Amino acid sequence: MPTDTSLHQRRRPLTESELEAIPWIHLLKPEERQRAADDLKVAEAAPGETLCRTGRPATYWFGVIDGLLKMSTDNAQGQTMTYTGIPPGGWFGEGTALKREAYRYNIQALRSSRVAGLHVDTFHWLLDHSIGFNRFVMNQLNERLGQFIAAREIDRMNNPDARVARSLAALFNPVLYPGVGEVLRITQQELAYLVGLSRQRVNEALTTLATQGSIRVEYGGLRVLDLAALRSQLVAS
DNA sequence: TCATTAAATTGTT
DNA sequence: AACAATTTAATGA
Numbered sequence: 001m002p003t004d005t006s007l008h009q010r011r012r013p014l015t016e017s018e019l020e021a022i023p024w025i026h027l028l029k030p031e032e033r034q035r036a037a038d039d040l041k042v043a044e045a046a047p048g049e050t051l052c053r054t055g056r057p058a059t060y061w062f063g064v065i066d067g068l069l070k071m072s073t074d075n076a077q078g079q080t081m082t083y084t085g086i087p088p089g090g091w092f093g094e095g096t097a098l099k100r101e102a103y104r105y106n107i108q109a110l111r112s113s114r115v116a117g118l119h120v121d122t123f124h125w126l127l128d129h130s131i132g133f134n135r136f137v138m139n140q141l142n143e144r145l146g147q148f149i150a151a152r153e154i155d156r157m158n159n160p161d162a163r164v165a166r167s168l169a170a171l172f173n174p175v176l177y178p179g180v181g182e183v184l185r186i187t188q189q190e191l192a193y194l195v196g197l198s199r200q201r202v203n204e205a206l207t208t209l210a211t212q213g214s215i216r217v218e219y220g221g222l223r224v225l226d227l228a229a230l231r232s233q234l235v236a237s
Numbered sequence: 238t239c240a241t242t243a244a245a246t247t248g249t250t
Numbered sequence: 251a252a253c254a255a256t257t258t259a260a261t262g263a
Contacts (some may be wrong), residue, residue: 187246198251203248219246219257 006094014116014232017064018042021088023089023178027132035075039122045109052103060117064088064179067113068186070194073105080185084151085194087171087186089179094137097123110190143175160197164205165233167195168215180213185221 019025019037028036040152042065045051053064054073066197086092097101097120109115126133147170155168168191170220171184175201192199206222211216214229215222224230 187250189246199247200249209249217247 011043011117014040014042018114018184020061021065021089021179024091024133024136025135026072028126028130029111029132030128032130032133035195036122036126040115042114042117044112045115046111047111049109051109051115052109053106054104055102055134057102058093058100059120060229061091061093061097061123062107062121063091063116063118064177065114065116066179067115067196068110068190069113069115070108071105072108082194082196082213084147085171085179085186085190087180089177090218091140098127110193111187139175147173147176159233160201161208162207162233163197164191164195164202164214165209165214165230167191168222169227169230169233170223172227183218183221183223187220189201191222 010015014022016089019040022040025033025036045067051069052058052060052221064086066088068083068088069090071084071086071092072080072082074080086107092107093103099176100120111133127137150166154163154170157163168184171186171194172180174180188202189199191206192202196204197205206217210217212229214226215224
């Protein structure tokens with residue numbers, strides 16, 4: 001079982017292009033940007049590898065450079081409940097970083113991923129010095145709140161096609177996941193894990209959505225043609 | 238660069 | 251859960 005320390009040891013500084021792709025880096029002033037760049041590290045996460053575990057002290061604020069992560073918790077019955085997937089461009093953990101608490105969820109890589117980490121101390125320094133950074137974090141919290149409210153609605157839908165559509169729409173959120181763009185690299189199996197349906201059923205739903213013209217199914221990924229149509233999928237069965 | 242092979246992913250039952 | 255078909259990735263000439 002890989003540990004947090006093994007991930008810790010495989011860190012390296014970010015390349016210039018990786019740095020440029022970070023959504024909040026452009027909101028910083030030169031001095032602030034320098035400080036962030038000096039601290040930022042990336043690590044490769046193997047499929048199934050755990051990046052943070054419930055109860056561990058939060059030492060980093062994380063961002064997905066490439067790949068796909070899963071946010072989940074284990075309940076009292078030992079079952080795993082998945083909250084959301086985190087595609088490229090997504091940053092998470094600011095809640096626990098703000099309060100300097102322990103992680104309240106597990107983060108696992110669904111496939112081979114590159115993850116950036118900003119130390120909590122630097123995270124706080126940026127909060128204390130950069131208005132742009134504060135705006136980003138506030139916007140992030142607000143947008144995420146909207147997603148979780150929407151997720152509750154999704155959970156109550158009994159129509160699998162609608163569940164898949166709305167879950168997909170969440171993953172294509174341009175504010176939370178600006179790294180995704182037009183095509184989301186995700187296999188139908190991975191999507192099935194996230195939505196909580198069988199791969200067969202997800203495949204069927206994707207075919208339906210493709211027929212409706214809101215997405216296009218590609219090998220190893222999905223292309224969104226009409227994000228609004230995905231979002232407005234009805235709850236009815 | 239091309240052809241062959243293995244692995245991954247999809248579509249279907 | 252299993253299977254065949256398809257697409258991609260890896261390998262070596």
